[in-house]
Amino acid sequence: MKDPIRIITEVNRLINRRGNLNSHNKDGVDIFSKDWDYLILLDACRYDAFSEHVDLPGELESQTSKGSSSVEFIHGNFADRELHDVVYVTANPWFERLVDSINASVHGHIYCDFEPDNVTSAVLDAAEEYPNKRILVHYMQPHFPYLRADADKFHTGGDLQTTFRETDVTRSEMWDAYLDNLDLVTGEVTRLFKELQGRFVVSADHGELFGEREAPIPNRRYGHPRGIYVDKLVKVPWLTYESGSRRRIVAEPPVETESVADSRVTEDLRDLGYVA
Structure with a gap:
């Protein structure tokens, strides 16, 4: 029998996407229309977690994402576009x-x-190899799995909803592990700020639910289901920081990149809690 919570999510998705006529949140920001040399995405980073917990230099605002999931975010920002001034460095398999x-x-x-x-x-390495390109960076943290948490306790082979349902992990424990992942990745952002020059933006592809309610049907959920455009999922940080000289950006035809085996992508998606 299908989980009734997930059934309600599907109904909410159909309502929010107007019967699946839309592939993403039409009200979200176009990340490539903004001014940056480095756009650093922290996967599944909520605005409230970032604003209350992260201490990075710069000016913090919020933006609305084009998706409540990476799939929607990618569809909304990349589809049918030639982004030949961008080098995308990503750990996100989508x-x-x-x-x-x-x-x-x-x-x-x-x-x-x-x-x-x-x-x-x-x-x-990319910043040195491509000195006249914008660099889009996509870290997978603070997204599950929580790298410094007890693997036996947290990792069920499923998503956050499955972890909460099938283990004795509390919301508080899950939230603390999420913030620890956020600490881990913002340490890497600090390193980029120190070693590179230009205009940086730190943002997220989407947020995360930890028992908050979806809409319009007030269904409590964990994770980041597609097509659920509540604040905890689509309100994302937008931190701007500038240091040193700007990059001079030139669009040029794509270079050949190393191919990635589909089996590796599938395995990586499974490791992140997706059924691929």
């Missing part, structure tokens, strides 16, 4: 899975393991 079907292209695309220090190293 772009790799979707790029051909959404008719998107970037100048360069670098796919990383999801440990945050690996992403940072790839960004520093």
